[in-house]
Amino acid sequence: MNAEIIRRYGESRLPRYTSYPTAPRFSASIGAGTYRDWLMAVPQAEPVSLYLHVPFCRSMCWYCGCHTTITQKDAPILDYLTVLKQEIGLVAKTIGRRQEVSDIHFGGGTPTIITPEEFLDLTATLTAAFGIGATTELAVEIDPRTLTVEMAEALGTAGITRASLGVQSFDPKVQKAINRIQSAEQTATALSNLRKAGARSVNFDLIYGLPHQTVESAIDTARIAAAMRPDRFAVFGYAHVPAFKKHQRLIDTAALGDAHERHAQAEAIAATLCEAGYRRIGLDHFALPEDQLSIAADHRALHRNFQGYTTDNASTLIGFGSSAIGRLAEGYAQNDVAIGRYANLISSGELATSKGYRLTQEDRVRAFIIERLMCDFQIDFAAMPDGFALPDESIGADNLPLQGLLAEGIVNWRGDMLTVDTEHRFLVRTVASCFDAYLGEAGRTHATAA
CATH class of the missing domain: 3.80.30.20 (tm_1862 like domain)
Structure with a gap:
């Protein structure tokens, strides 16, 4: 394994992608x-x-x-x-x-x-x-x-x-x-x-x-x-x-x-x-x-x-309990993290949702791609569900992070199939991050990629 690739990509802080966004x-x-x-x-x-x-x-x-x-x-x-x-x-x-x-x-x-x-x-x-x-x-x-x-x-x-x-x-x-x-x-x-x-x-x-x-x-x-x-x-x-x-x-x-x-x-x-x-x-x-x-x-x-x-x-x-997150067709909903505030809301007969996220169609497409990469180490863009498509710049030459991974052999294209190289599967979060439209926003802190 190339030590430089481990150093360069392994020290990046990235989401674990247990959800998207x-x-x-x-x-x-x-x-x-x-x-x-x-x-x-x-x-x-x-x-x-x-x-x-x-x-x-x-x-x-x-x-x-x-x-x-x-x-x-x-x-x-x-x-x-x-x-x-x-x-x-x-x-x-x-x-x-x-x-x-x-x-x-x-x-x-x-x-x-x-x-x-x-x-x-x-x-x-x-x-x-x-x-x-x-x-x-x-x-x-x-x-x-x-x-x-x-x-x-x-x-x-x-x-x-x-x-x-x-x-x-x-x-x-x-x-x-x-x-x-x-x-x-x-x-x-x-x-x-x-x-x-x-x-x-x-x-x-x-x-x-x-x-x-x-x-x-x-x-x-x-x-x-x-x-x-x-x-x-x-x-x-x-x-x-x-x-x-x-x-x-x-x-x-x-x-x-x-x-x-x-x-x-x-x-x-x-x-x-x-x-x-x-x-x-x-x-x-x-x-x-x-x-x-x-x-x-x-x-x-x-x-x-x-x-x-x-x-x-x-x-x-x-999700039930303080800080618990629910995922529904429309988006994510999270209960208040503070046990006291959570308890006060529920005891008053009110749901304890304090924040969440409403999914867009593009979010659903990106979530699908990221999940398949994380689970299968590949994604067949020709076999996407009906209505699931991304702009060409998201998967083509304008996706500069992805192009960099292609150049280094971390991923490869075969027709419509994008595959993570077997030797570099430990960097699958790095590959998935190429399809994260929100990565790099201020205030986000994640675990290292390796």
């Missing part, structure tokens, strides 16, 4: 009234996806980029759950029927910070408000350090089908530097309990580019984790943005690797997982051949949303 484009022009109209227009015949945000943890992991609050008390969590259930009822009433649901995802924070009884009560509220059945996928993000047997059993009772466990690194030096001490034994126990509870697919999250991380420690972590045989891995690059996440200032920047070191760690993890029998899916996911993510990739049916690569093909995603 990305969140920095959201504005306060989209409020509760607009969101209400969009919910009332949700097609009756199409199942929707639900995302529930539980923004609480018992301790702060210093690498974290999520919206979360640290609390040792249960009262704030109980108050929040009361409001969350109110929001579920409010949204269902706005839709005007018991809408069928294909997928439910609990994220955080740490969703399993609540008690088993509280979790079952929350899922019962969902079942009363929405059409949730035997085919509905139920996914939960889990901290293995705090998952109890009782909570795993409650997840099984609720119908869990997928679980995502945070691992990051098993290197003690790295764990100390990120304030997350977690043993392999804790992780294996959580995995076993989730399997017993009925989780058909379990994902491990790994991170590269952490302080004091090396290629060797990244390989060791990947080997230990792969030996446990989770069904999937998500391998993310650490995004150091201390200006936005102040707790990241506790991380020693001198202990962070450069773009070349990050790339070496990422590729070492990838090679280790592939040697262990996992298939590389998209930019940063890995799955066993029989997992649904692998099957979707084979059929070019992979999708990308706020949780990363997914088999969820619902066109409507409804």
Whole structure:
């Protein structure tokens, strides 16, 4: 691999493209009234996806980029759950029927910070408000350090089908530097309990580019984790943005690797997982051949949303909780990030939308192109959906960033097909950014491209 290409492109800060346009484009022009109209227009015949945000943890992991609050008390969590259930009822009433649901995802924070009884009560509220059945996928993000047997059993009772466990690194030096001490034994126990509870697919999250991380420690972590045989891995690059996440200032920047070191760690993890029998899916996911993510990739049916690569093909995603983002046919709607303001709005009987974005037709076209590039590493411009077209300058000689990538062999054209070169797939976000009409606007901060 050309070290100059890694240095030049790998240090660029780019979106992860889990949505397009990305969140920095959201504005306060989209409020509760607009969101209400969009919910009332949700097609009756199409199942929707639900995302529930539980923004609480018992301790702060210093690498974290999520919206979360640290609390040792249960009262704030109980108050929040009361409001969350109110929001579920409010949204269902706005839709005007018991809408069928294909997928439910609990994220955080740490969703399993609540008690088993509280979790079952929350899922019962969902079942009363929405059409949730035997085919509905139920996914939960889990901290293995705090998952109890009782909570795993409650997840099984609720119908869990997928679980995502945070691992990051098993290197003690790295764990100390990120304030997350977690043993392999804790992780294996959580995995076993989730399997017993009925989780058909379990994902491990790994991170590269952490302080004091090396290629060797990244390989060791990947080997230990792969030996446990989770069904999937998500391998993310650490995004150091201390200006936005102040707790990241506790991380020693001198202990962070450069773009070349990050790339070496990422590729070492990838090679280790592939040697262990996992298939590389998209930019940063890995799955066993029989997992649904692998099957979707084979059929070019992979999708990308706020949780990363997914088999969820619902066109409507409804977000619940503070900071949660919904995606509807008309655009994106995000709840207020501040828990207090979110709670006050919902408690008063009002939707808590604080900002969002109304999609244009051009946005939809660009979103389609970016998603297919991120999922398939190629886009066939001759096979675009009806009515999906971009001006020639967006894909032709006037697209100077794209022309630069063509000249360097990072992408190539074959007829109407644009393909990311296999050796340069780690730069797929750079390729996707060539079709981002809003890239470079003031105030946007993203993770490095490699």
